[in-house]
Amino acid sequence: EEMKNMEGMDNKDNSMENGHASHNNPLALNNSTGENELALPPIIEPKNGIVDITAQQGTTEILKGTKTETYGYNGSFLGPVIRIHKDQTVTFRTKNALSEPTTFHWHGLEIPGNGDGGPHQVLEPGVTEDVNFTVNQGASTLWFHPHPEGATAEQVYKGLAGLIYIDDENSQKINLPNEYGVNDFPLVFQDRQFTEEKQLNYQAVLNEDGTIGDTLLINGTVNPKLTVGKEKIRLRLLNGSNARNYTFKLNNGATFQQIATDGGFLNQPTDMKEITLTPGERAEVIVDFSKMDDKTDIALINEEGITLLPFKIEQKAASTSNIAQKLNDFGVTEEEKTLPVTKKLELFGMGTMVSINGSQFDMNRIDFTQKQGDTEIWEIYNKPDMMGGMTHPFHIHGTQFKIVSIDGKEPPLNLKGWKDTVSVEAGQTVKLAVKFNNKGIYMFHCHVLEHEENGMMGQVEVK
Numbered sequence: 087e088e089m090k091n092m093e094g095m096d097n098k099d100n101s102m103e104n105g106h107a108s109h110n111n112p113l114a115l116n117n118s119t120g121e122n123e124l125a126l127p128p129i130i131e132p133k134n135g136i137v138d139i140t141a142q143q144g145t146t147e148i149l150k151g152t153k154t155e156t157y158g159y160n161g162s163f164l165g166p167v168i169r170i171h172k173d174q175t176v177t178f179r180t181k182n183a184l185s186e187p188t189t190f191h192w193h194g195l196e197i198p199g200n201g202d203g204g205p206h207q208v209l210e211p212g213v214t215e216d217v218n219f220t221v222n223q224g225a226s227t228l229w230f231h232p233h234p235e236g237a238t239a240e241q242v243y244k245g246l247a248g249l250i251y252i253d254d255e256n257s258q259k260i261n262l263p264n265e266y267g268v269n270d271f272p273l274v275f276q277d278r279q280f281t282e283e284k285q286l287n288y289q290a291v292l293n294e295d296g297t298i299g300d301t302l303l304i305n306g307t308v309n310p311k312l313t314v315g316k317e318k319i320r321l322r323l324l325n326g327s328n329a330r331n332y333t334f335k336l337n338n339g340a341t342f343q344q345i346a347t348d349g350g351f352l353n354q355p356t357d358m359k360e361i362t363l364t365p366g367e368r369a370e371v372i373v374d375f376s377k378m379d380d381k382t383d384i385a386l387i388n389e390e391g392i393t394l395l396p397f398k399i400e401q402k403a404a405s406t407s408n409i410a411q412k413l414n415d416f417g418v419t420e421e422e423k424t425l426p427v428t429k430k431l432e433l434f435g436m437g438t439m440v441s442i443n444g445s446q447f448d449m450n451r452i453d454f455t456q457k458q459g460d461t462e463i464w465e466i467y468n469k470p471d472m473m474g475g476m477t478h479p480f481h482i483h484g485t486q487f488k489i490v491s492i493d494g495k496e497p498p499l500n501l502k503g504w505k506d507t508v509s510v511e512a513g514q515t516v517k518l519a520v521k522f523n524n525k526g527i528y529m530f531h532c533h534v535l536e537h538e539e540n541g542m543m544g545q546v547e548v549k
């Protein structure tokens with residue numbers, strides 16, 4: 087009897103080693119056939135200052151020969167890239183054409199709280215609402231997705247996600263690939279688990295510790311390939327998955343350059359052999375295909391060596407220009423380095439028991455207040471549990487923050503840039519310099535969407 091118990095314990099321990107078992111489901115090996123040219127989302131710009139964005143439902147042929155019921159913005163699946171410019175005054179004319187409530191949240195956008203699209207700003211079916219604001223931040227790749235309480239994870243899973251590109255004077259002047267769909271490509275990574283009926287039935291596959299799937303979609307394309315010229319190519323990576331982390335590498339081991347974090351350019355292109363993105367995070371990279379032999383197969387792979395995106399290199403006249411070496415002047419100031427910690431957050435638990443500072447989300451409770459324009463140091467501690475714990479991607483709405491330190495050390499070069507989501511590993515303590523330029527109530531939460539649904543979220547009121 088005693089032995090049996092011990093064995094039971096042992097098994098459990100093994101399966102939970104290195105974090106939680108639910109995250110070890112690898113992507114299927116058949117994800118790499120490169121059968122389909124990567125879909126490019128339509129790119130839209132304000133007309134007379136207005137961008138129409140409609141959340142709608144439909145069916146999409148994601149897998150050949152079958153129709154899957156999906157959600158999308160301005161289409162049946164996923165959404166467009168909305169291209170806006172710093173200092174531009176914009177109206178997002180949002181419409182809910184779904185048969186359930188939703189919200190429109192602009193992830194990474196510094197926007198007054200009443201336009202942020204958190205769980206307080208629900209649009210009932212059939213309702214249209216204008217969100218007016220002036221773009222007040224630098225060039226960056228942001229995204230948007232729904233945020234209604236209790237249905238965020240499911241609505242994102244069904245296809246509600248789009249991108250926002252902000253341009254500014256600097257980004258238009260410096261030398262970087264910027265021709266959309268030619269040498270500048272969005273890559274939205276999402277894993278899905280199709281049911282036998284080839285549907286995206288969220289409730290059927292829901293995992294309280296993070297829903298993952300064995301099928302990778304990039305921009306909604308299964309088995310994608312990307313045809314590129316023999317030139318420098320800019321890839322804007324978004325981890326738009328509910329829970330899966332990706333460590334991106336090239337299969338030939340080549341170095342690429344990271345040029346941007348979530349909210350803007352790094353100061354200079356930074357050589358990388360791999361980049362890890364947790365849910366919600368973005369990175370922009372430059373891959374130099376002019377140096378690559380077009381007879382070998384180049385592909386983006388993950389940490390398990392599974393091909394995510396094979397590249398087909400085309401021989402065509404392409405520019406060979408050098409990319410700019412000075413991209414931004416970001417920095418953590420001496421003052422920010424010495425400011426005392428004024429907000430402490432402890433992330434803890436798993437599944438339905440996740441919490442921040444011991445409590446779970448309550449719409450009617452304001453957890454913190456902060457003054458508009460003040461910089462405060464937030465200390466985020468990911469407290470390990472009996473099984474070790476897991477990484478939580480910590481996101482704050484309505485701001486781009488700076489990482490001051492990770493476990494007391496300066497962040498690596500490629501995290502020295504504006505961020506709105508930071509990966510906090512089990513046992514880690516991350517210090518952030520956080521400033522809100524607008525007033526209102528903003529969410530902060532774990533971007534594993536099931537953790538967020540389960541209450542790993544709080545509210546800060548900026549006054």
Ligand code: C2O
Binds near residue numbers: 481483533
């Ligand atoms: Cu990307 Cu609270 O969201």
Ligand code: CU
Binds near residue numbers: 478
């Ligand atoms: Cu989490």
